[in-house]
Amino acid sequence: MKKLNQKDITQFVEENIGKFHTKRIQSLDGLKLAQVLKRKNPYLYKAKYVLTAEQIVRGIVDAHISSNEETIFGDWLEGLAIFINHKVYGGRKSGITGIDFEFDKSRVRYIITVKSGPNWGNSSQIAKMILDFKTAKKTLRTSNSQLVITAINGCCYGKDNKPDKGEYFKYCGQIFWEFISGEANLYIDIIEPLGHKAKEKNDDFTKSYSQMINKFTKEFANEYCKDDGSIDWEKIVRFNSGI
Secondary structure, rough: OOOOOOHHHOOOOOOHHHHHHHHHHHHHHHOHHHHHHHHOOOHHHHHHOOOOHHHHHHHHHHHHHHHHHHHHHHHHHHHHHHHHHHHOOOOOEEOOOOEEEEEEOOOOEEEEEEEOOOOOOOOOHHHHHHHHHHHHHHHHHOOOOOOOOOEEEEEEEEEOOOOOOEEEOEOOHHHHHHHOOOOHHHHHHHHHHOOOOOHHHHHHHHHHHHHHHHHHHHHHHHHHOOOOOOEEEHHHHHHHHOO
16 A cells, blocks of 8 residues: 555546546537437426427537536546556456456455445446446356455445445445545645646636527427427427427
């Protein structure tokens, strides 16, 4: 085990945080109104008494952004976790399906799957993760039958008061970051460098977002508004149903 250097974390974040912001913008650039409109519940907007094209457009775009950003940033944090663990314990990205990285500590091989937060999946997704853990253990023991293996579902934020899940352990937030680094305060230390050029990057994103809202609002009004300016709900429902 090596001592973690805060400067290494800061350097990694500053050199790589731009990738997160770039992917945020790219997710907007490739967005199509028809794609997101088909995924949303038109009855909900009607029930909420939504009356303008911009309200609907902002609602579907914001929902897309929220879901997409969680995934993008989760992937980015996974990279940070692997970097930190490699510095301390020599951890490495795993070549086994469903496992993000693995490392050895006190004669135990830890296999890690990283998720953004504690409430990341439904029962079938959790069952899939457990199956991946079992398969990974079987794969690793093929070459070393005596290998002690522990599976970890690591969550980058949040808390779980019952980490022992039987088939695996679930470590969230502070516990997860300390587990992979040996540093109790790492969950706090990584916050500051994450803001590197955040305002500058967010200004670029806001510009792309505003352009997308204007573009989609115009497209929506042309396609789904009647001549008197009211929303053609019947046409939206028919489109959503593929009719």
